[in-house]
Amino acid sequence: MNVESKKVxxxxxxxxxxxxxxxxxxxxxxxxxxxxxxxxxxxxxSFKVGGFMQLTLQYAERQPxxxxxxxxxxxxNSPVPFRLVMNIEPVDDTRSRVHVAxxxxxxxxxxxxxxxxxxKPALDQIADQIAYYSTGI
Numbered sequence: 001m002n003v004e005s006k007k008v009x010x011x012x013x014x015x016x017x018x019x020x021x022x023x024x025x026x027x028x029x030x031x032x033x034x035x036x037x038x039x040x041x042x043x044x045x046s047f048k049v050g051g052f053m054q055l056t057l058q059y060a061e062r063q064p065x066x067x068x069x070x071x072x073x074x075x076x077n078s079p080v081p082f083r084l085v086m087n088i089e090p091v092d093d094t095r096s097r098v099h100v101a102x103x104x105x106x107x108x109x110x111x112x113x114x115x116x117x118x119x120k121p122a123l124d125q126i127a128d129q130i131a132y133y134s135t136g137i
Contacts, residue, residue, distance in 0.1 A: 067088070
C-alpha cells in the first residue's frame with residue numbers, strides 16, 4: 001500500500017535539496033511534533049513517536065538529485081516495514097518539486113489500517129515543512 005503527500009515546490013535547486021536530504025541531521029525540522037528524542041549521526045537517526053515507539057532509520061537508496069529513500073534500520077522496532085521515499089524533480093535552476101511517499105507493503109494489514117489515516121497528514125506536513133525551510137538550504 002502506498003500513501004502519497006501532495007507535491008510542493010521547494011525554493012532551491014534539486015542538487016541542494018538532495019544534499020540536504022542526505023544528512024539525517026537535517027530531518028528534525030521536517031518531522032511532526034509527535035516525534036521526540038531525535039538523535040542522528042548523519043547516516044542514521046533515532047527517535048520516539050508519540051512518546052512510546054522508538055524507531056531507528058537508515059538510508060535505503062540515494063540517487064543523486066532525484067530520490068532519497070529511508071527505511072527502518074536492521075533491528076529497529078518498526079511495527080510495519082516501510083520505505084519513505086522523497087522524489088525530487090527540478091523545476092528550474094533554483095526551484096524543485098518535492099513528493100513524499102510511504103510504501104507499507106508487506107506489513108501487518110491491521111496495523112497498516114490503523115496507521116494509514118494518520119500517515120497522509122504526516123506526509124503532507126513533511127512536504128510542507130520541506131517547502132517552508134527550503135529557502136534556507
